[in-house]
Amino acid sequence: MRILLFVSLFILFSCGSDNSDLEQHSQLYRVQSTANLDMLLKTSSELVVEVVYEPGAEPYTDKNFRNRHYWTFLESNLQAIIDLRGREVTLTVPKELADMRMIAIQDKTSWTAQEIESLVSSSNFTTATSAKGVFKVIFLKGHFKSDGVVKDKVLGINVTGTTTIAIFKDVVEEMGRERDDNIAKFAEQSTLVHEIGHAIGLVNNGVKQVANHQDTAHGAHCMNTDCVMNWQNEGATEMISFIENYFSSGSEIMFGENCLDDIKAHK
Numbered sequence: 001m002r003i004l005l006f007v008s009l010f011i012l013f014s015c016g017s018d019n020s021d022l023e024q025h026s027q028l029y030r031v032q033s034t035a036n037l038d039m040l041l042k043t044s045s046e047l048v049v050e051v052v053y054e055p056g057a058e059p060y061t062d063k064n065f066r067n068r069h070y071w072t073f074l075e076s077n078l079q080a081i082i083d084l085r086g087r088e089v090t091l092t093v094p095k096e097l098a099d100m101r102m103i104a105i106q107d108k109t110s111w112t113a114q115e116i117e118s119l120v121s122s123s124n125f126t127t128a129t130s131a132k133g134v135f136k137v138i139f140l141k142g143h144f145k146s147d148g149v150v151k152d153k154v155l156g157i158n159v160t161g162t163t164t165i166a167i168f169k170d171v172v173e174e175m176g177r178e179r180d181d182n183i184a185k186f187a188e189q190s191t192l193v194h195e196i197g198h199a200i201g202l203v204n205n206g207v208k209q210v211a212n213h214q215d216t217a218h219g220a221h222c223m224n225t226d227c228v229m230n231w232q233n234e235g236a237t238e239m240i241s242f243i244e245n246y247f248s249s250g251s252e253i254m255f256g257e258n259c260l261d262d263i264k265a266h267k
């Protein structure tokens with residue numbers, strides 16, 4: 001039982017944030033850009049999560065056991081970031097499928113970061129401005145491909161240097177088949193929170209650390225195993241305790257203290 005849980009949750013934090021195929025083109029893509037960080041953390045009076053999906057890759061939009069929409073997990077975590085910054089920002093997070101937009105079937109088995117970016121640019125997302133930050137979320141069929149290798153366990157990526165987040169729905173659904181639907185639905189939300197965490201500069205991804213907590217061996221990730229920005233938990237016991245702690249804490253906030261401190265202190 002514990003082994004099974006480990007296997008399915010191992011991919012929960014697997015994340016394609018390395019984006020080496022973009023890195024070879026530009027140094028700018030090593031971390032989130034200053035312009036995007038300013039927009040997301042300093043200047044916007046409005047923050048929008050805009051979601052599009054391929055047919056067959058629809059996000060989960062039902063309600064959880066607390067009779068709340070799954071997307072309130074993402075909403076609460078983004079609101080916590082806004083509150084930490086001490087700013088008045090109107091936040092829009094879609095909760096129903098009707099608030100999201102279907103795009104054409106892409107018929108692709110794998111996606112590089114560049115291919116994702118080019119689909120984003122042809123998908124009519126709202127243009128971001130310094131007053132209006134936009135997270136461009138795209139739910140895809142097929143798997144992430146980096147350096148010519150298909151990463152069939154990667155749930156999602158943030159294309160480094162952008163506010164694009166891709167969710168690989170086939171991998172999410174596989175978790176549902178291996179475990180149960182509730183795990184998959186929770187994983188979809190925590191992946192969104194994790195990737196948006198990268199987009200807002202975590203860990204050391206454009207936002208400086210207050211205390212040293214970057215897991216440098218794994219890139220822009222957090223050493224805290226109870227933090228959503230951890231790249232994975234090391235074993236079944238830690239996995240279970242992550243979930244137990246999360247649900248028993250009574251708080252929906254998935255970021256650990258070090259990550260929250262960094263966001264708060266960002267100048």
Ligand SMILES: [Zn+2]
Pocket residue numbers: 014015016017194198220221231
């Ligand atoms: Zn990551």
Ligand SMILES: [Zn+2]
Pocket residue numbers: 222223224227228229230255256257258259260
């Ligand atoms: Zn953290």
